[in-house]
């Protein structure tokens with residue numbers, strides 16, 4: 001099988017394909033927009049060379065140029081697949097911009113995605129780390145994920161229960177890393193809104209209203225306003241969102257910390273107490289502080305920003321300094337959220 005030459009770009013510039021704006025190039029870059037094109041790309045690649053999958057690069061630290069093949073799945077389209085009295089099922093291609101999908105479903109009056117408004121990236125990347133915000137995770141609305149197996153080109157569907165979803169985690173990020181290309185997702189949304197406004201800023205804003213007066217559109221509007229006031233727009237100030245996961249510690253560890261640091265921010269979870277990583281970073285003195293061309297954001301200490309001209313070495317040096325200082329002060333280990341490539 002020979003590929004149409006336009007399908008593969010060689011020595012492609014990735015600096016606009018990662019929101020930290022790190023300089024990097026891909027040896028070969030393919031943007032298959034159909035299952036057939038993806039199958040063809042996979043069938044003709046050299047399996048001894050590495051394969052990288054990227055979406056919009058909003059959760060990546062590209063450390064070096066990417067050898068082998070870089071795939072940017074570009075399957076388009078979103079549509080209602082079926083409905084019953086209470087729910088609609090919606091399908092989207094992996095290349096759909098996530099917030100276009102959220103915006104479209106909210107416009108239809110369907111409820112389920114509004115809390116996940118304005119998260120950058122593609123629909124195909126959303127299951128990879130089980131995106132979440134404002135008390136909602138993708139896993140709560142996901143019906144199934146369609147994937148193509150890299151080694152065989154076989155298309156498979158995984159129901160949500162088969163995806164091993166956890167906090168910022170899934171089988172695609174852990175045990176099956178690199179095994180599948182996600183080509184599309186299907187979501188189940190409510191026709192009769194039951195918005196979740198239990199989380200911090202939404203509770204403050206909507207808490208006094210009866211639930212039947214809270215629409216998905218009003219929640220989306222609020223989430224967008226809060227996000228825009230708190231998070232730097234990567235188009236203006238390069239960043240990859242939260243740079244660390246919120247660490248989960250045992251109740252006894254949280255209790256000890258609370259004695260020494262009464263302001264400690266933590267939320268009870270089934271697996272322990274989830275601490276606010278941003279608070280730990282701020283207390284460790286890193287909020288608004290720079291190290292060369294990178295720094296922790298002045299408003300949101302959890303977000304590592306590139307003030308211009310940074311390399312991956314700058315990013316990783318800052319991340320390691322922050323991690324060290326948080327460890328020394330609190331004995332809590334921070335785990336990086338963005339994926340390191342290659």
Ligand SMILES: Cc1cc2nc3c(=O)[nH]c(=O)nc-3n(C[C@H](O)[C@H](O)[C@H](O)COP(=O)(O)OP(=O)(O)OC[C@H]3O[C@@H](n4cnc5c(N)ncnc54)[C@H](O)[C@@H]3O)c2cc1C
Nearest residue numbers: 053055056057058059120121122124125131132182240241
């Ligand atoms: C300002 C800002 C705010 C953010 N806020 C949030 C937030 O509130 N909640 C949250 O959860 N995340 C947040 N993020 C992180 C990011 O938006 C999400 O992780 C998003 O899903 C990444 O999508 P992407 O298309 O950019 O993926 P990329 O960053 O390109 O890739 C991320 C990972 O997904 C894998 N991947 C991508 N596409 C596919 C595919 N089709 N098949 C298989 N694997 C794939 C890649 O291999 C990579 O390992 C934020 C990021 C920024 C910059």
